[in-house]
Amino acid sequence: MSGAETAVTGIGLVTPAGIGTAPNWETLCAPKPAAALDPELDGVPVRLSCRVPDFDPAALLGARRAHRLDRCVQFALVAAREALADAGLDPADRDGARIGVVLGCGLGGPATQEREHQVLCEEGAQWVSPLLLAMHPAGMLAGQLAIECGARGPNLVVSTACTSGTAAIGVAKDLLALGRCDVVLAGGAEAPVTPLTVAGFAQMGALSRRHHDPSGASRPFDVDREGFVTGEGAGLLVLERPEHARARGARVRARIVGHGGTADAHHVTAPHPEGRGIEAAMRAALADADASPDAVAHVNAHGTATRLNDLTEARVVRRVLPGGPLVTSTKGVTGHLIGAAGAVEAAYTVLTVESGLVPPTANLDRPDPAVDLDLATAPTRRRIGLALTHSLGFGGQNAVLAVAPA
Amino acid sequence: MFEQLKEILVGKLQVPADLITMAATPEAIELDSLAVVELSLVLDKELGIKISDDTLAEAGTVGDIVRLMEEQGAAL
Numbered sequence: 001m002s003g004a005e006t007a008v009t010g011i012g013l014v015t016p017a018g019i020g021t022a023p024n025w026e027t028l029c030a031p032k033p034a035a036a037l038d039p040e041l042d043g044v045p046v047r048l049s050c051r052v053p054d055f056d057p058a059a060l061l062g063a064r065r066a067h068r069l070d071r072c073v074q075f076a077l078v079a080a081r082e083a084l085a086d087a088g089l090d091p092a093d094r095d096g097a098r099i100g101v102v103l104g105c106g107l108g109g110p111a112t113q114e115r116e117h118q119v120l121c122e123e124g125a126q127w128v129s130p131l132l133l134a135m136h137p138a139g140m141l142a143g144q145l146a147i148e149c150g151a152r153g154p155n156l157v158v159s160t161a162c163t164s165g166t167a168a169i170g171v172a173k174d175l176l177a178l179g180r181c182d183v184v185l186a187g188g189a190e191a192p193v194t195p196l197t198v199a200g201f202a203q204m205g206a207l208s209r210r211h212h213d214p215s216g217a218s219r220p221f222d223v224d225r226e227g228f229v230t231g232e233g234a235g236l237l238v239l240e241r242p243e244h245a246r247a248r249g250a251r252v253r254a255r256i257v258g259h260g261g262t263a264d265a266h267h268v269t270a271p272h273p274e275g276r277g278i279e280a281a282m283r284a285a286l287a288d289a290d291a292s293p294d295a296v297a298h299v300n301a302h303g304t305a306t307r308l309n310d311l312t313e314a315r316v317v318r319r320v321l322p323g324g325p326l327v328t329s330t331k332g333v334t335g336h337l338i339g340a341a342g343a344v345e346a347a348y349t350v351l352t353v354e355s356g357l358v359p360p361t362a363n364l365d366r367p368d369p370a371v372d373l374d375l376a377t378a379p380t381r382r383r384i385g386l387a388l389t390h391s392l393g394f395g396g397q398n399a400v401l402a403v404a405p406a
Numbered sequence: 407m408f409e410q411l412k413e414i415l416v417g418k419l420q421v422p423a424d425l426i427t428m429a430a431t432p433e434a435i436e437l438d439s440l441a442v443v444e445l446s447l448v449l450d451k452e453l454g455i456k457i458s459d460d461t462l463a464e465a466g467t468v469g470d471i472v473r474l475m476e477e478q479g480a481a482l
Binding site: 058063064066067068126127129130131134 | 419420421422436440443444447451
């Protein structure tokens, strides 16, 4: 059974590749990797991160407003403003009850939580900020966005680790197809670059330790890959029912035509060895899009650059998509934005099908011979009738979106 | 005391300096219920002046908060 498609009418990006969609695309196609040594991670076994460059929340949001928002919410609000402007949509002109918000976030606001935990331990409970629980819970993302733009419809945060942003867009598509909303602001935001969070990922063995070559640290599908680099940021899409977009004369940038979500039900961090869950999610997305696997011309892979992920994902793409799609992992530039990754990559996939230009996988100097895929090593012109974007999460979740041109 | 309060409102709560006058109301400087609790905590931490958030919430203007601070400060 296939589901109704959804129009993408606006994009907003705040990522390690830049603030704004145009700088993101330029950085991605260059490609200019964002990974760098991070002085805030001194003392942590891994000191690499992908930060949003020159992010000044007080200048972008006002000092008073920024003071009361966790960094992940700051990213989301800036991205949402761009997405709404891009869509030519002023929520104040619309029925707010018909506008929904669905955002993905894996961790909430760990920086706020860690700061206040330090206050608790060093100074005592009486000095913990009364703003703590108005800032760090993941639910604040959707709540603050609703306050920002008067969106009074369904308001949700999806928290399924690295699939959060992808799944959020899938849920938004369903809300639109069911007629619950006319417009949904959908995407994801994450601000995970804190000593505690990065130490946790490092202890798992998930991170690249290429301190001698920071810009080469995130190298998906390369034979010398050793793990991901923790990134931060937000990706927001304005999604609309196609008839709503048409009625207001909106420019449709691309269409989300399918999504699939599954769980491996196998292991908390290792993907199923045959990629059972991601395969099922790909097939579900294709069924939702009423499309055949050989129609897929491009995949924006999860491609974290961990040994296990890249091999499993490559095998499944090879097995499920006989059309030989051109594959890229934009994480070579951005690092891994955890709960925001899938949303940012969905936005990149929209830009890819819209422009017919596939951005390259950065740092892919020597493709792993065990990865039998057609990988983009330079910006490549390609007519794309259908693209998939994948996310796999710690917890065993899988989420896939199918994206088609307008 | 006004200057000390202003310094805290600007430096800690990030209220724009030009909004802060003796006659300004809590609404004018965006002092909602959470910010009142935050201000109560910061006054204690920075100046050792203990005014409960319930008492602060009854202040009609910045001037009223200054007077409460002076009363508490004098009692120290």
